[in-house]
Amino acid sequence: MELFYTKADIAFRDEVRAFLDTHLPQELSDTFFNFKRHSWEQMIRWHKILANKGWVAAHWPVEHGGTGWTPMQQYIFDSEAMMAGAPRLRPFGLKMIGPVLMRFGTDAQKERFLPRILSAEDYWCQGFSEPGAGSDLASLKTRAVRDGDDYIVNGQKTWTTTAQHANWMFTLVRTDPQAEKPQAGISMLLIDLSSPGVTVRPIRTIDGDHHVNEVFLEDVRVPTNLLVGEENRGWTCAKFLLGNERVSIANVGQSKAEMSLLKRLARDRKIDGVALIDDPVFGAKLADLEADFLAQEVTNLRMLAGIKPGGEVGPLSSLLKLRGSEIQQRIQELAMEAAGADAAPWRADRAAGGGNGDDYGIHGWLTSRAFTIFGGSSEVMKNIVAKQTLGL
Amino acid sequence: MDFAPNSEQQMIADSFAKVFAAAGEPRSVWEELGELELLRLTWPEDLGGFGAGCSDLVAVLSEAGASGAPEPLIGAAALPGLALTRAGAAAPTVPDGEICLALADTNLHLADGRLTGSVNVVPGADVADTLLLCLPDDRLVALPVDAKGLSLEVYELLDGRGAADLHFQQVELSQGSVGGPTPGLHAWLCDAAAMAFAADALGAICAIRDMTQEYLKTRKQFGKTLCSFQALQHAMVDIYHDTEHFLSLVHLAAKTCDSDDVAMRMRAVSSVKRYLGGRMRDCIASAIQLHGGIGVTEEYPLGALAKRVIVADLLNGSSASHGARLARLIAEETRAELNITGQEKDVA
Known part of the structure; x- marks a missing residue:
């Protein structure tokens, strides 16, 4: 895709490559190229290396400790890092609450939280979904009642990714149950997960892993200075955040890296002495995946070019989320197929970040089922596009 | 990068649109285009042309595809020009x-x-x-x-x-x-021809898309406009998405035809052809389906545009042969990389 790079883009790419060559620890890239998954500790290690270089907040403005990179540079950095086998940083602080605080937060909130996101002293999780409010997020029931300088919060959050590692949760709560529209009575609170009354319980997913949790909130006191934006206007923050989330879920850089892993897997697997990559039926599936990926890659560049400084992402972002999540699923599906019978044995260490070329695909296939569900299920995304983009 | 035509490309595309719109008055479209020297866009400058490349053609050919113009813009204008320009001093006298x-x-x-x-x-x-x-x-x-x-x-x-x-x-x-x-001229022209027909089909499919969207907003059944039915909304969203991705691929193919990266060009063009033979076929079938009975009549303009997409799909190599070529390119490229997985084994 470097056909579309300017000379300055190429120079930037070379700078990124040189940095990755010297600063990405071999242990981290080995994990990726050996079909294992990065652990939390490995991810934090990489986070700190990037923070040290000043590159951890690729999409933040310089004034807040970001890089000030253009969307194109952010993409180049992301795809180069992924192709080199670097861990993927979690989006919750850097891509979600960070930008929300810059847009809607108080000066005190910015000063308190933004530096700690950069340094990885704080790690954030997202308290949006509830047992009764998944795709229909606006029907959430967690209540926050004002009591002097505090809110008292009661309710339950679910699908809370990395809550077991995080120390803070940005949370949507209902502050006005009488509001005319359900969206109108919602506020965003920042909750310290070490507060009394917070209980985090793991949910095992079908891949055997522990990605997500339930978070129970029982009479949790949250100081009112941890309200983001105005009371009952949390939906505005949430929509801004979800738009960013959808762009990041497209994960074009990661798909690019996983495509190359898949191709290597198909090259090195043999059926009766013939490499799988030369099998006409497998080859045809790989070819169509490649065509879809190329289209996605160029469409992503179109979207990046369409982002005005400080502005919203355009209608292409929903399209990228929809197709991007499908592409990731199909990559894993073919990797599973490539392993054949060797993908069938259940390995106990698989869930602990272990694994190899045999179970890489099946684990990924199971994990990636969630990709067309979280951040707006594909069906909800289509409803949104039908209404907002096509005016149907 | 947003692939909106630059001002010059837009001006030329507008000139084409104007001629198509005034078809037959007072001269034929073909004569009119010739008169305005619009048929020599890709021709070498020493033959009175402008030496335009494949990327410059996308907007113009899309305009032709959208208008349904039957003139032989690709075979008897764009492609011979590209061939002569590419051959340069090695070109025959025409x-x-x-x-x-x-x-x-x-x-x-x-x-x-x-x-x-x-x-x-x-x-x-x-x-x-x-x-x-x-x-x-x-x-x-x-x-x-x-x-x-x-x-x-x-x-x-x-x-x-x-x-x-x-x-x-x-x-x-x-x-x-x-x-x-x-060297490489024949293979290049085969890819450029596929790209040109795809650019034409892009215009047709976008016209089909607009027509279908408009139809859903106006046609009423069961006392409601069709666009209030979720199944139809989702089908329309699929058409929108697939055509946007197709647009990306057509521009990629044009850009690679203008570059020296042969492997990338073949990957891009074969991807476009796979889209024409797969997702685009599905899109036009779905657009006809969304129209109901009117969609299968000869009188309704959708059919003619759909046939234009099918022609781009059928010419310049089959969808299957382009799928095979793409698979071969992927295998070659992957084989050329250093084997670092160390996991070679039989999976039977």
Whole structure:
């Protein structure tokens, strides 16, 4: 895709490559190229290396400790890092609450939280979904009642990714149950997960892993200075955040890296002495995946070019989320197929970040089922596009 | 990068649109385009052209596709120009009059300076005075259509555009002007032709998309507009998404045809062809379905546009052969990389 790079883009790419060559620890890239998954500790290690270089907040403005990179540079950095086998940083602080605080937060909130996101002293999780409010997020029931300088919060959050590692949760709560529209009575609170009354319980997913949790909130006191934006206007923050989330879920850089892993897997697997990559039926599936990926890659560049400084992402972002999540699923599906019978044995260490070329695909296939569900299920995304983009 | 045409490309595309809109008044579209020198966009400057590349063509050809114009813009204007420009000093001398590019394949045999066999389904050959024949050995030959031993079987394609089968019976090359070899020319022209028809199809499919969206907003059944039904909304969203991705691929293909990266060009063009034979076929089928009965009538303009997309799908290599080529390219590229997985094994 470097056909579309300017000379300055190429120079930037070379700078990124040189940095990755010297600063990405071999242990981290080995994990990726050996079909294992990065652990939390490995991810934090990489986070700190990037923070040290000043590159951890690729999409933040310089004034807040970001890089000030253009969307194109952010993409180049992301795809180069992924192709080199670097861990993927979690989006919750850097891509979600960070930008929300810059847009809607108080000066005190910015000063308190933004530096700690950069340094990885704080790690954030997202308290949006509830047992009764998944795709229909606006029907959430967690209540926050004002009591002097505090809110008292009661309710339950679910699908809370990395809550077991995080120390803070940005949370949507209902502050006005009488509001005319359900969206109108919602506020965003920042909750310290070490507060009394917070209980985090793991949910095992079908891949055997522990990605997500339930978070129970029982009479949790949250100081009112941890309200983001105005009371009952949390939906505005949430929509801004979800738009960013959808762009990041497209994960074009990661798909690019996983495509190359898949191709290597198909090259090195043999059926009766013939490499799988030369099998006409497998080859045809790989070819169509490649065509879809190329289209996605160029469409992503179109979207990046369409982002005005400080502005919203355009209608292409929903399209990228929809197709991007499908592409990731199909990559894993073919990797599973490539392993054949060797993908069938259940390995106990698989869930602990272990694994190899045999179970890489099946684990990924199971994990990636969630990709067309979280951040707006594909069906909800289509409803949104039908209404907002096509005016149907 | 947003692929909106630049001001010059837009101006040229607008000129085309104006001529298409005023079709037949007072001159034919073809004469009018010739008069405005719009048919020589891709031609070398020393032959009165502008030397435009493939990327410059996308907006113009999309305009043609959207308007349903039957004129042989690709076969008898864009492609011969691209061929002559690419060949440069190695190009044969071409006479005045209409010139159409024909890409010879294994059905045409050259022995002792004579051509025997055929070149089938050559778009634009119906209007040609001279055939610009590209031989598999990368030479161009400018051959008059009335050359001894050459016969043309002229017909309309299913979308109304003209074409011909060319039959060669011991046709002596010396009847025309023979150019020198330009390495890679034949393969490049095959890809450029596929790209050009895809750009035309892009215009048609976008017109189909707009038409379908509008239909859903106005047609009422069960007392409601069709667009209030979720199943139909989702089908329309799929069309929107797939056509946006197709647009990305067409621009990628054009850009790679203008570059020296042969492997990338072949990947991009074969991807476009896979889209035409897969997702785009599904899109036009879905657009017809969303229209209901009116969508299958000859009178309704959707059908003609759909046929235009099908023509782009059927010409310039089958969807299957492009799938196989893409798979081969992926295998070659992956094999060329250092083997670092160390996991070679039989999976049976």
